[in-house]
Amino acid sequence: MTRRRSAGKLIGQILFWILIIAIFIYLIFPFYWAFISALKTQAELIRTPATFWPEEPTLRNFRAVFQNPGFIRGLGNSIIVAGSVTVLSLVVGSFAGFALGKLRFRGRSPSLYVILAMTMFPQIAVLAGLYAVIRVLGMPALPSLVLSYMIFTLPFTVWVLTAFFKGLPISLLQSAQVDGASTFQTFTKILLPLTAPALVTTGLLAFIQAWNEYLFALTFTSISPAARTVPVAMALFAGQVAREEPFGEIMAGAIVVTVPLIALVLIFQNRIVAGLTAGAVKG
């Protein structure tokens, strides 16, 4: 009896580990495949059947990627755009988050609902209109990307920061006001430093979203190729040989743009998970 139960337990354990390993392989394999493909020579890349391990690993593809001016410019543009988007949405978002989370005023609930509704906004619905606005304003491509990315980073930032500000004790605000501080001083001097963890979380998520964005980037840089960001550069990647898609270099590029982001995500793992699940889970 006991032997049968322990045998059943062992089988259960084995199945459990097979499941774990299967999930792990599923999640990681495409990344692994991109990595080994980036290390292969051109001859090995087009050989059939594909090899599962590079026979003579080479850094040629990585070297080619770093000598590709379009790719390097894309990296620079993406860092500028995603960085500016992060800063702008944190500044503007923390203002709004403080007002919505801690201050009492008429129109507070409607304001919150407008911002929440914005998170469901499909970008494609404003594409033609936004394109026209940018043409009329004569804005260069990079600033116009920063401004237009607010459409998805701002609502999220405001939403999370509002919840965070609301969680701070109201007594902080009251005692500062008793001491004669203005509301704005209370915000910048006392409450803002306390929100640092939430700012890191929302800032990271805003950065990643901006880094990832493709539709606006593709549209607004269509007549100024110098302003292309990483996703556009990766989508339009062209090698030295025309017509044939240089998948070795594309995979090397994929690794180059992904590794820093994975590092960032792993360092701030807990914060990111907390930020992603904020609002989705009550309790």
Place this chain on the structure above:
Amino acid sequence: MAVKTRARGPSALARGEERTALWLLLPSFLIIAVVALYPLGRVVMSSFTNERFAAGVELRGGQFIGFENYRQLLSLTLRSVPQRLDAEGQPMFADGEPVYEHPRLFLRGLDTPRAYDAVSVFDLFGNRYVLGASSARFIRAVWDTLVFTVSSVALETVLGMIIALTLTAKFIGRGVMRAAMLVPWAIITVVSARIWEWMLQPTRAGFFNAFLTEIGVIDRSIAFFQTAALQVPAMVMIDVWKTTPFMALLLLAGLSTIPTELYEAAEVDGANPVRRFFSITLPLLTPTLAVALIFRTLDALRVFDLFQVVYGEARYSMASYAYYQLIAARNVGMSSAASVIIFIVIFTFAILYIRALGVERDD
């Protein structure tokens, strides 16, 4: 709520607070007005015009044409296709199967007010019918996007649930697994499209053809992206890989809020794991699941990156159709009408979900 009662009185402090609040909100609302509300209004307006981009980027003022763009995008027609007749006027058969006339003959005739293209041809009760649309590519894009959305959201919910339930167990390496879950999520969608494009190459240089041949499942390489029936499933496959971790993370967070005492009590009562899942886990997880489903469905409906990168103009999602109408065809009015239709579809889904699942957000 001491503050609330104080705010009712017109004290200087309360008025000051109100003024500060409005100043603090001003930048957010200015930005929202410039990047969302005004452009949306402009899109709605131009969807009723025949506005186009002329000579590069200059907008040529369009004329008001009412609902013509919408009619052009959404007009459908259903025609029956007769059997072909031979020289004696008898219905033709080949190998015992009836031979039909070409469906196109019945979509573009003198009696039709506009030109229709075939969306699908089907047999019903021994008759053949053809469904025509004046913008067959748009109707196909809507259909493909709906199929894509339903299948990818369903698959990633099931997979996400399996992963989340597995990760609630305590085991060595759990931290590594949680970290691994963030890898697909952190990869740029365009980049993941290109990685999968490479893995799904039509020759055995691609991983899938090499692997499937190796283990003997197939004996000839499959052209995943060139075979019409596999085009949408391939997109689903890529999307599921990229977004399942997000689903699993949300569900995992929801699972962690369920008190363990419930499971212990159920175990004492002799409920088996399946029973425990359906009577404890699933009901308590419903709010989380609802929010996750809304997020993912709305996201899947606006899919653009995957379709545009892999197929370009060979196969459209709703969003990539609107994009190409704007950028390639320079047809601002038509693109705007398509955008408005997408907006309405997404809005309808959001409302249906919120009604059906009874999700309420407290502010």
